Amino acid sequence: MKIVIIGNGVAALNAVEAIREIDKNCGITIISKENESFYTPCFLANYLSGEIAKDRLYLKNERFYDEQRVETIFGNAVAEIKVEERSIRLSDGRELFYDTLLIAAGSNPIMPKLPNIEGGGVFSFKTMSDADRIISNLKKINSAVIVGAGFIGLEVAEAFIKKGVGVTVIERDNRVLPRMLDNETAELVTSHMEKNGVKIMTGKEVKAICRKKGNIAGIDTKEEIIPCELVVIAVGVAPNLEMIRDNSIKVDKGIIVDDGMRTNIPNIYAAGDIAEMEIQGERKINPIWFYAAKGGRIAGLNMMGLKKRYAAPFTDMNVVTLFGLPVFSAGIQRGSKTLKHQDSKGIKKIYLDENECINGVQLIKDVAKGGLYLSLINKRVPYSLAGG
Amino acid sequence: MKEIFINIERCTACKSCEIACAVEHSLSKELFSAIFETPLPAKRVHVEKAFSFSYPVKCMHCADAACIAGCPTGAMYRNHEFGSVNVNTDKCMGCWMCAMVCPFGAIIPDYGIKVAQKCDFCPDRLRKGDEPACVEACPTNAVTFGEVKELFKSKRLLSAERAAKAVLVREDKEITPLEMLRNIGNI
Ligand SMILES: Cc1cc2nc3c(=O)[nH]c(=O)nc-3n(C[C@H](O)[C@H](O)[C@H](O)COP(=O)(O)OP(=O)(O)OC[C@H]3O[C@@H](n4cnc5c(N)ncnc54)[C@H](O)[C@@H]3O)c2cc1C
Ligand code: SF4
Ligand code: SF4
Numbered sequence: 001m002k003i004v005i006i007g008n009g010v011a012a013l014n015a016v017e018a019i020r021e022i023d024k025n026c027g028i029t030i031i032s033k034e035n036e037s038f039y040t041p042c043f044l045a046n047y048l049s050g051e052i053a054k055d056r057l058y059l060k061n062e063r064f065y066d067e068q069r070v071e072t073i074f075g076n077a078v079a080e081i082k083v084e085e086r087s088i089r090l091s092d093g094r095e096l097f098y099d100t101l102l103i104a105a106g107s108n109p110i111m112p113k114l115p116n117i118e119g120g121g122v123f124s125f126k127t128m129s130d131a132d133r134i135i136s137n138l139k140k141i142n143s144a145v146i147v148g149a150g151f152i153g154l155e156v157a158e159a160f161i162k163k164g165v166g167v168t169v170i171e172r173d174n175r176v177l178p179r180m181l182d183n184e185t186a187e188l189v190t191s192h193m194e195k196n197g198v199k200i201m202t203g204k205e206v207k208a209i210c211r212k213k214g215n216i217a218g219i220d221t222k223e224e225i226i227p228c229e230l231v232v233i234a235v236g237v238a239p240n241l242e243m244i245r246d247n248s249i250k251v252d253k254g255i256i257v258d259d260g261m262r263t264n265i266p267n268i269y270a271a272g273d274i275a276e277m278e279i280q281g282e283r284k285i286n287p288i289w290f291y292a293a294k295g296g297r298i299a300g301l302n303m304m305g306l307k308k309r310y311a312a313p314f315t316d317m318n319v320v321t322l323f324g325l326p327v328f329s330a331g332i333q334r335g336s337k338t339l340k341h342q343d344s345k346g347i348k349k350i351y352l353d354e355n356e357c358i359n360g361v362q363l364i365k366d367v368a369k370g371g372l373y374l375s376l377i378n379k380r381v382p383y384s385l386a387g388g
Numbered sequence: 389m390k391e392i393f394i395n396i397e398r399c400t401a402c403k404s405c406e407i408a409c410a411v412e413h414s415l416s417k418e419l420f421s422a423i424f425e426t427p428l429p430a431k432r433v434h435v436e437k438a439f440s441f442s443y444p445v446k447c448m449h450c451a452d453a454a455c456i457a458g459c460p461t462g463a464m465y466r467n468h469e470f471g472s473v474n475v476n477t478d479k480c481m482g483c484w485m486c487a488m489v490c491p492f493g494a495i496i497p498d499y500g501i502k503v504a505q506k507c508d509f510c511p512d513r514l515r516k517g518d519e520p521a522c523v524e525a526c527p528t529n530a531v532t533f534g535e536v537k538e539l540f541k542s543k544r545l546l547s548a549e550r551a552a553k554a555v556l557v558r559e560d561k562e563i564t565p566l567e568m569l570r571n572i573g574n575i
Contacts, residue, residue: 010460042460043481052481059462290489293457319488326484326499367484368497371454375491 001026003303004088004096006078006243007104008032010040010289011272011296013060015102018300020068028070029096031088033105035075036128037062042289044131045152049159057128078105083248083265100267100303103255104296107237107273107287112147115208121216122209122231125156134232138163141229145169145219147206149176151320153234154189157198158323168199168226170219172235175202180318180329185349185362189327196323201226237287239274252276254285259310261299269303271295277314284314313378319367328367331360331377339383356382389471390533392509392520394444398530399435401442406431408525412510432496432507433522444522444531447494447507449473455486455495463504472509480504 003019005012008030016028039057046052065072073090080089087097109124111117123134144160146153149171160167171178175186176193190200201221208220209231218227239254250256250264254276257263261271272292276285294310301308317330335351342348346365350373353359357380361373376383407419414422414429422429433446453473456464463479464486466472475486482502487495496505510520518524523533 014457040460042483042485046481056461056481289460289485290454290458297457317488319484321483324499326497328484328488330488366497368487368495369493370484370488371486371490371495372493374489 002097002099003028003102004098004100005030005102005104006081006088007102007106007272007274008034008036008038008072008074009104009106009272009292010038011104011106011275011292011299012102013038014293014296015104015271015300015303016068016070018297019304022301022304022306024069028068029073030065030070031073031076031078031090031096033075033077034127034129037074038064039128040289041126041128044125044128045155045159048131048134048156049162051162054128078243080245081243081249081268083246083268086267088243098267101269102296102299102303103243103263103268103270103274104272104292104299105240105243105274108240108242109233110236110238111233112206112235114206116211117209117233119211119214121211121229122233124233125152126237134230137230138165142166143168143228144230144232145226145228146232146234147219148234148236149173149200149202150179150234150236151177151318153232154193154198154322155320156232156234157193158196161197165230166197166199168201168219168228169193170204170206170221170226171200171202172205173202176200177320177327177329179316180320180327180333181362182333182349185327185347185364188347188364189322189325192323192325237273239276239285241274252283256283260302260308261295261310262302269299271299277310279310279314286314286316288318290317315374315377317370317374319370326363326365326367328363328370329360330370330374331358333360333362335359350383352383355380358383390535391449391471392446392523393532393534394446395530395532396443398528399442399444400528400530401435402527403435404525404527405433405444405522405531406435408521409433409507412513412521413508430496430498430505432505434496445493446522447473447490448492449507449509454489454491458485458489460485467509467511470509470511470514472511473506474508474511475504475506477503 037058038060040059077091078088079091087095089095109126124130143166146157146169149169153169157167157169175183176190177186193200204221206219210218210220216229218225254274255270256278257270257275259279261269263270273287276283298308298310315331319328333351336354337352339350349362351359358377363370410429410431411419411422414425416422433444435442435444449472461479461481463476467474480503484497486504494506498505519533523531
């Protein structure tokens, strides 16, 4: 059997390890657009800030691919999947045939269509080469604007401050970390960021990027122009569907998969940031490491004929540390009742639904029990704090 | 493969397991020298008391460990010698993804040095053929060590869920003991 995997991220690697648990010999080829060995994107901001060396990002040693008997084609993108022919076409024109295919090509940073966005000085923050390109520009600049106050935008802001670059974060929503926090906790994070030197502007829409002789001069919001020399766009990611050229593989925002990571084509699977899970009529993309790792493993096992299903619900969750302050969020930060607890260990805020089950939890400072709450959210255990 | 089993009904909150754990993870591994060490040796089991209820919270070394899948550095790994789940502190970046997904609240973040700590199954003791320190120390056999049995497994998970609830509810001071018990019964 010949297995081809598109992508060399955590979903792909977990699939490889799962496949090798079952079959030591089948042919596996990994194709990756980036010319990089497997690395973690989660600490790119720590690399940008100089806190860690680049080699800390690479998670497998050089021998890994040989030991797992995986053939690699790096620095070559898949341009097209030909479902009928059971083949893929690479950007250099080569064609490769597969018996079973795993699409684990991750996500792309969303780049809004802003006037003057094309050209030097505007960066996304998704890959090793994004980080390297920003690093090589850092010495030349004193000020930067980050568009988007999600966790990646705020992590990059922290890195810039640590590098001595003045930074303003502009967010369209009315608060920072809008997908993780409510107004109250977001306010705490904002003042913590500001205390550490980051300028935060919320409720502001970026209209255009201003350039002088091609160089970045500033960012135009409706009301004012914020001068800067470099721009990082961090407004989110979207599944990378560049290799899907016809209608045979079912896609919506991402590649639609069931709870076994199967697409609508029997010998094609998808996992990680690119996959959109469809469970009981509900569709969800959840671009975080944990789901990519789990999904990759389940895909790998199912590709080998097992019948593994994704058991846990696909709950939103994340944890990020900003200037030493850990921030955790799981579930939906809305509900019919709110519970709040604050002491020297930190802040805990819980949203309950009408059945007294937990909708969402936010923890600031002490996040050790985050997973306990996550399991209570997933199990729909009534919290029932009558009179509380 | 041997596992630790916790019987929630037997725990009297004497905290012998906590002390034994801290001593086992001290430099000297002796109680009287351990208490003079700086930093003080940290325990990886916490007895959580909830009114009439108590329970030692610790890593269950899950077969399908969420913390390993969640760890984006490869620091959290399976030790195949004992089947345990351990942290490679050199690789750990203190991102707390493991704490985000551990359903037992078993990760003890060291926020100062940004390293995750947890029960390591006392590898030095197991290699000598001894039991983990908490098991040996427990006077009521609330913590035991033995071969996995399916029956044990399901029972263990049930009590762990109860514990989760007990630990969490305890923090909300508004709750009365009666409500507490009702909540635990709800699971
Ligand atoms: C800066 C940053 C910080 C993050 N921090 C966290 C965090 O703290 N916690 C968390 O849970 N998650 C975090 N994430 C998200 C997490 O990294 C992703 O969810 C995870 O890496 C997704 O894994 P994946 O395998 O689906 O895709 P990726 O890791 O993105 O891998 C995609 C692979 O596909 C390859 N590829 C793409 N297109 C093609 C093509 N056409 N042909 C061939 N190969 C292709 C790429 O080269 C790459 O190897 C962060 C992400 C970023 C960018
Ligand atoms: S830390 Fe938590 S998730 Fe990991 S093995 Fe222990 S109990 Fe399981
Ligand atoms: S805190 Fe350490 S062990 Fe836990 S997930 Fe992060 S890197 Fe892994």
